[in-house]
Amino acid sequence: MEPDRQIYPEDPRERYRLLHRQMEALLDGEAGWTANLANAAALLNGALEQINWVGFYRLKNGELLLGPFQGRPACMHIAVGRGVCGAAVSQNATQIVPDVHRFPGHIACDCDSASELVIPLREGGKIVGVLDIDSPVPGRFSEEDAYALERIAELISQTRSRMD
Numbered sequence: 001m002e003p004d005r006q007i008y009p010e011d012p013r014e015r016y017r018l019l020h021r022q023m024e025a026l027l028d029g030e031a032g033w034t035a036n037l038a039n040a041a042a043l044l045n046g047a048l049e050q051i052n053w054v055g056f057y058r059l060k061n062g063e064l065l066l067g068p069f070q071g072r073p074a075c076m077h078i079a080v081g082r083g084v085c086g087a088a089v090s091q092n093a094t095q096i097v098p099d100v101h102r103f104p105g106h107i108a109c110d111c112d113s114a115s116e117l118v119i120p121l122r123e124g125g126k127i128v129g130v131l132d133i134d135s136p137v138p139g140r141f142s143e144e145d146a147y148a149l150e151r152i153a154e155l156i157s158q159t160r161s162r163m164d
Helices: 003-007 012-027 033-047 083-091 143-162
Strands: 053-060 063-071 077-079 095-097 115-123 126-135
Touching: 012 033, 012 143, 033 053, 033 063, 033 143, 063 083, 063 126, 077 083, 083 095, 083 115, 083 126, 095 143, 115 143, 126 143
Parallel strands: none
Antiparallel strands: 053 063, 053 126, 063 077, 095 115, 115 126
16 A cells, blocks of 8 residues: 555545545635646545546547646547547546446557546536546446545536636
């Protein structure tokens, strides 16, 4: 276990409750969306086990553009509808992919990734980007993970309306 992760409870519900409170405190009153995305990526990277990439793509001019992240270099542009991130936007829904190698059109930015969770970020019901989390472990993400991280994504999305 890495040092940052030692503060998190073993129970997933308790772990996500603590992470939610930490994210609220981290983002409270902060107006810079890029800075908020960077800090959110760093917090999630330190808190989540068995992941190898976490970050954000922002929707701009009809494509997803790489934003702040933690992990290896990533694809800089993703077309809506392409890969897991593009599917999350085109379907307007969270994507839980237990095996990325079986996902049609998967974009392999990191060959170590085996599973992926992508959550749309919304402002006023409109998608403005996605939270993307990769894992080297097949089947890493559960419905419980998705639900808890969707609540965290809502907190992150709310900071966009406070942009400076």
